[in-house]
Amino acid sequence: MECATNKHYLLFLFCLMFFSPLVLCQLNYRFYDATCPNLSSIVRSNVWSAISNETRMAASLLRLHFHDCFVNGCDGSVLLDDTSAFKGEKSANPNKNSARGFEVIDTIKSALEKACPSTVSCADIVTLAAREAVYVSGGPFWPVPLGRRDGRTANETEANNLPSPFEPLQNIIDKFINKGLDINDVVTLSGAHTFGFAQCFTFKSRLFNFGGSAGKSDPTMDTSLVQSLQKLCPNQNDSDTKLVPLDPATTNRFDNMYYRNLVSNSGLLQSDQALMSDNRTTTLVLNYSKYPFLFLRDFALSMEKMGRIGVLTGQEGEIRKNCRVLN
Ligand code: HEM
Ligand SMILES: *[C@@H]1O[C@H](CO)[C@@H](O)[C@H](O)[C@H]1NC(C)=O
Ligand SMILES: *[C@@H]1O[C@H](CO)[C@@H](O)[C@H](O)[C@H]1NC(C)=O
Ligand SMILES: *[C@@H]1O[C@H](CO)[C@@H](O)[C@H](O)[C@H]1NC(C)=O
Ligand SMILES: *[C@@H]1O[C@H](CO)[C@@H](O)[C@H](O)[C@H]1NC(C)=O
Ligand SMILES: *[C@@H]1O[C@H](CO)[C@@H](O)[C@H](O)[C@H]1NC(C)=O
Ligand SMILES: *[C@@H]1O[C@H](CO)[C@@H](O)[C@H](O)[C@H]1NC(C)=O
Secondary structure, three states: OOOOOOOOOOHHHHHHHOHHHHHHHHOOOOOOOOOOOOHHHHHHHHHHHHHHHOOHHHHHHHHHHHHHHHHOOOOOOOHHOOOOOOOOOOOOOOOOOOOOOOHHHHHHHHHHHHHHOOOOHHHHHHHHHHHHHHOOOOOOOOOOEEEOOEOOOOHHHHHHOOOOOOOHHHHHHHHHHHHOOOOOHHHHHHHHOOOOOOEEEHHHHHHOOOOOOOOOOOOOOOOOHHHHHHHOOOOOHHHHHOEEOOOOOOOOOOOOOOHHHHHHHOOOHHHHHHHOOOOOHHHHHHHHHHHHHHHHHHHHHHHHHHHHOOEEEOOOOOOEEEEEEEE
């Protein structure tokens, strides 16, 4: 009973006939079928128009979901604005001047508040938006279990601890394992870097004074890529925030090119190329580079796993009315 709100009472009785009551405390593929039947089409149309206005938004929405799930679970915490009384996650290093897509989530939320007020969580909106963004970009489609509730807290410290492109692969693997994911998920989900952009400072150390020796570049980076990146990101501070595509070959397409790039020593981030130099991850990189459909299938499976990290369900948390502020 704990997990059924009054509003869902009839649905609850209905479900009771078919499922164990425990199911109601878990995510469920038909969670909003009765309470917000147009949910998917509302999310889909808004994500489509955001991406047709700006192609990069697809990548940004996917990354937003990752940054949400890895901090306090997939609870919409990344969406909360800072106030004088409340410190959110937006000013943490991995998000500051980097995480984007908040306005798209706001637009979807307002449309949903009109169609089905106080029903759909911001955490579920981010999850669905990420799914649509991948699909629109040529990636896989997968069913998304729903019923996440929005958190009442955020954690800037934890957001500062998101995987960094400067840390050793082993640290990144440990961070994934801490969230209940595994080493294969690191390889599979990193495939998200098949679209979107990175600022020069996130990989510049590979171009000019690698390992502290002036004039040296990262030996695991293809030399012609080094040269072209040196032009795009000159060795001066004012190039730090310039944007470069993570996958220059098929910049906006969600495909397996990320892995083909790694095989030809053309990963952009050091943490990307590292997947090629660790004997626990190389085989899967090679498999994905050869079998695009294997990657697309596995990506969908890993996304569902990521979407279940630390979720709030039942009566936990709340359904925010505005994704930027607590009710
Ligand atoms: C494995 C550890 C990861 C590291 C170290 C990492 C690091 C980064 C960095 C440094 C950027 C560029 C940010 C900027 O310059 O502002 C970036 C962009 C991006 N990341 Fe990751 N990331 C990781 C995993 C993931 C995962 C799991 C996903 C999603 C499933 C993801 C999706 C993206 C996307 C789509 C972009 C482009 C965003 C845009 O253009 O707005 N990343 N990542
Ligand atoms: C759902 O959306 C369709 C069109 O997308 C619309 O015709 C219909 O009226 C909507 N239904 C509700 C209950 O909002
Ligand atoms: C369209 O994209 C631009 C950035 O390219 C952004 O500044 C603008 O707000 C977007 N407009 C809409 C309606 O989303
Ligand atoms: C944030 O997370 C850190 C590390 O997990 C934890 O030590 C700290 O207590 C959390 N802070 C808040 C305000 O929840
Ligand atoms: C460039 O950036 C580095 C590191 O952020 C800083 O130490 C240095 O003072 C900056 N140089 C200039 C000329 O601003
Ligand atoms: C994998 O690499 C590690 C360290 O680089 C090495 O100790 C280990 O023997 C290797 N394992 C296999 C199966 O090659
Ligand atoms: C890669 O593919 C080969 C052959 O299809 C298979 O035997 C192997 O288990 C795969 N390895 C991984 C890590 O997926």
